[in-house]
Amino acid sequence: MQNLFDIDNGERENLGITKCASCGRLGSPDSPKLLHNGSGGKRILLVGSQPTKKDDETGTLANSSFWTRVELLLRSHNIHMLRDCWIMNSVACHGASPNPKHIECCNPALRKFIDDNNPRLILAFGMDATRALLDWKKDFGGIQKWRGFTIPQSCYVCPMFGELDFHEENEAVNTLFRMDFENALSMYGMEPPQISCKVEVSDDIEYFMDKPVVAFDYETTGLKPDASGHRIVSCSLSDGDRTIAFMLDNRNMERLKTFLVSDVAKVAANMKFEEAWSRVYLGVKVKNWLHDTMLMSHVLDNRRGITSVKFQAYVRYGISDYDSEIAPFLKAEVDNGNAFNRIDEIPVDKLLEYNGMDSFIEYHVYQDQMKEYGI
């Protein structure tokens, strides 16, 4: 068990504990600052919120009824908590509920431990642990949003309810916890998927005319096409193997329309958007819609905040934040569906890369959702 109370600065550096001075939890002088324990024989990392008072008193971690519950569940899978796992927390010091700054200050130690020890599975118990382990930068939401996903990082990171979520005997929470736990353990040792996308700047639309299924996506000057002056700026198409993106202009507009009214089965994320813009700006109705990844995300799991292609890219493929550079330009300054965004200020190469990624991810999400739905 690593007790940070007595170690020198050099050793702190080695462990990644370098931001204690700016972390308010230094004001808990009685806390021995417990970093981790367990031998990690099976290289499973269990991450909770913070050491308990009893942890502080005993100098060991995981002294609570919650951790006993975890221990029993692990034992039912022949996993010994202290022998086979490592135990850590989002912060190493006991105190008030950790805030995002505490978690950020203590995070280098957790990240360093992961880099040095290369776990084969990580279970994140509760929101503090989830926040500490995931690099999702947008609307983080609560544990309800994250629990149950198995998110590919260097290994699978599996958020589930934590100590604070068990206020009272709540059978629903218990059942979900057990389900998430089983699901997480099924990912033990599995290699996370490696998918990478090369977006070609090309308007070779004809290449896709004999493909059975193609995902397509528009980038536009706003949310709704109806106000005068709005236009589709770029378009991308993907069949999962090849992804192209191009600026829409007079050289390719008619060819795009030919694709849209063809028999090729089509996939989009929020297809009513592509349909509306096709009708108003291009004057055609899209033929042969096959799949909408947003609608299917909702059918498969009706929680809020999880249906966007960006969120799906993260929880399914570990692809994070590919839109962060350009997202501010795609949002109008006023909250009005007819307003104009600043898409014309985005460098063309960045816009097409982003646009292509959307189609590529949509195609892969479509394929995965079909399997999950049993089609």
Ligand code: SF4
């Ligand atoms: S929580 Fe971590 S960063 Fe903050 S004082 Fe304790 S050991 Fe240092």
